[in-house]
Amino acid sequence: MSEEQTVSLVDVLEEDEELEEEASAVLAGSDSDHCSYPQGYVKRQALYACSSCTPKGGEPAGVCLACSYKCHEGHDLFELYTKRNFRCDCGNRKFMELHCKLHSEKDEVNSLNKYSHNFFGVYCTCSRPYPDPDDQVEDEMIQCVVCEDWLHGRHLGCVVPDCVELQEMICESCMNKNHFLWTYAAHLSVQVKEEREADQSNTTLPNKEEQGDEVIEPSCKRSREEAEPSCRLKQLQAIGQKRVQSGAVFWPSGWRSKLCSCITCKECLSESGLCFLLDESDTVLAYENKGKTNEQGRQGHDPLMSALDHLNHVQQLEIIHGYNDMKTELKDFLQRFAEDGKVVTPDDIRRFFEQQSRKRRRDDAGRFYPT
Template identity: 85%
Template sequence: MSEEQTVSLVDVLEEDEELEEEASAVLAGSDSDHCSYPQGYVKRQALYACNTCTPKGGEAAGVCLACSYKCHEGHDLFELYTKRNFRCDCGNRKFSELQCKLYPEKEEVNSLNKYSQNFFGVYCTCGRPYPDPDDQVEDEMIQCVVCEDWLHGRHLGCLVPDCVELQEMICEACMNKNPFLWTYAAHLAVPGVAVQVKEETGTDESNTNLPKKEEKPSCKRSREEAEPSCRLKELDAIGKKRVQSGAVFWPSAWRSRLCSCNACKESLSEAGLSFLLDESDTVLAYENKGKSNEQGQQRHDPLMSALDNLNRVQQLEIIHGYNDMKTELKDFLQRFAAEGKVVTPDDIRQFFEQQQSRKRQRVDAGRFYCT
C-alpha cells in the first residue's frame, strides 16, 4: 500500500489564514452591502462578471461586490479581482431578465466602462480560462497595470523576477502601444535575466544617473527657460536602450519618477494613462486600504463589545482563558506536525475533554481553598 501524502492541521490553518488575508485585502476595500453604482465610476473596486446573465456571445458586463452577493447568488460568476474606473452594470440594459435588488434606478448603459475578454472568463494572450482544467502546468497569473488583463508567467516573454507581488507589470502589447514607456523602462524598470541593455556610443557616462536634480534657474534666464524641464526628453537624450520585447516589471514608487510636465500630462491623458501618475491607483495601495478597513472592523468585533460590558476581573479571566487555550492548542497541533501525523477527530475530541477536565480540577481546587 503506497504512503499517501498528508498535511497537518497546522498547515491547513496557516494556508487558511493566508487566504483570509488575501480575501480581506481585495474585498475589504469594497462595500459588500450597498451597490457601488451611486458612487459613479469607482477608482478601484472588486468586480465580477455573471456567466449566467451575460454569457459569451452577449454584451460584456460587470457587477460590484454587493450585487454579486445580493443579485447573483447561485449564479456562475467570474471573479475579476479589481478594475479601475468602473461603474456597476447590474440590472441595466445588458441584463434583460434581471433587475438590481440594491439600486434598480440605473441608466441603460455605462458608456465609460472598459471591457476585456476577462468579462467572459478568459485571460492572457492564450485566451484560456483560469483555472484551466486542460492546463497541467503550474503557473502564476500576473495582472498588467495598463490593460488589466491577467497573463500566465510563461507567456510574458521574460523571466518573472523575485518579489513579484511588490512590483507592477506592463505587458508587451501595452508597452508597444505606448512606445514612450520603453524609454522609461531603460532607466526605471526592474532588470531581468532576459533583458539586454546597451548604451549608444558617444554618450557621456556622467549623465546616466538621470533623473537629475534640477538646477535652480538664475534670475537672468527667461521665463521659458525657468519652466520645469521634461524628464522624459532628458532620459531619451541619454540614449540608453533596452531590448523592446517582453513584459516589463517596475519597482515600487516607479510612478513618482515619471515626468509630470504639462506636455507629458497631456500626452498621458490622450493615451488614457493619467492614472500612471497616481500612486494611490496601484493595487497594492488598494489592498493596504482593504487591510486597514478589515482591522478597523475587527476592533469593533461583537465579541469585544460584549467584553466591554463585563467588569475588569471577568474580562481578565476570559482573556487569560482564551490565551491559555490558544497556546495549548497550538502546542498540541505542533506535536502532530513535528511527527508528520494527521490529526483525527478523536484527537481533537480528546484535546477538548482534557481542557474540560483541567477546568473542573481548577474549579474544585478553588472550592477547596475557599472553605
C-alpha cells in the same frame, strides 16, 4: 496504496492566515453591503462577471462585491480581482430579466466602463480560463497595470524578476500601444537596472556613454526655476535608448513618481487614457493596503462581543462558558497530536467538530427549560 496526504497544524494555520490576508486585501477595500453604483465610476474595486446572467456571446458586464453576494448568489461568477474606474452593471440592460436588489435606478449601460475577455472567464494572450483544467504547467498569473488583463509568466516574453509581488508590470502589447513608455523603460525598469549592475561589475573604468541615465544627474542640480519648464521625457529621449523593445516590462516601487508631469506629458497621458500612471494611490498595492487597514479596524471591534451585548446576563454566561469549553477541548485535542509527534489531517479536524456537534445535541436534549 499511496500514503494519505497529511499536513501539519502549522501548515494549516499559515495557509489559513495567508488566505485571510489575501481576501482582506481584495475584498475589505470594497463595500460588501451596498451596491457601488451610486459612487459612479469607482477608482478601484473588487469586481465579478456572472456567466449565468451574461453568457459568452452576449455583452460583457461586471458587478460589484455587494451585488455578487445579494443579486447573484448561487450563480457562476468569474472573479476579476480589481478593476479601475468601473461602475456596477448589475441589473442594467445587459442583464435582461435580472433586477438589482440593492439599487433599482440605473442607466441602461455604463458607457465609460472598459471590458476585456476577462469578463467571459478567459485570460492572457492564450485566452484560457483560470484555473485551467487542461494546463498541467504550474505558472503564476500577473496583472498588467494598463490593460488589467492577467497573463501567464511564461507568456510575458521576458524573465519574471524576484519579488514580483512588489512590482508593477506592463505587458508588451500595452508598451507598443504607448511607445513613449519604452523610453522610461530604458532607464527605470527592473530588468535594465539588473543588467546595468552586471555590466558595471565587468567594467573597470566605465565612461559616460556606458553610464546610461547617469548623464541626467546634472539637471537635478539646477535651480527650481530652471528645472520646472524642462521635460523629463525629452531629457531621457536625448540620452538614447539601450533597452530591447520586446517583452513585458517590470517596474520598481515608486517608478510612477519618476514620470514627467509637465503640461505636454500630462496631455499625452490624457489622450492615451493613462493619467492614472501619475497617481501613486491607483496601484493595486495601495488598494490592498487600504483593505488591510479597513480589516484591522473591523477586527478592533469583536463581532462576538457585539452579539453578546444584545443578550441577557444568563445567556451571555452560557455562550461564554460554551466557547471556553470548546477552546479548551480543542487545545487538549491538538495537544495529543503534539505529544505523539503526529500531524493533524483535515479528517481529524472534521471529526473533532462532529463530536462537538453531537455533544451539543445531547446537552440540549437533556436540558430542562422551565415553562
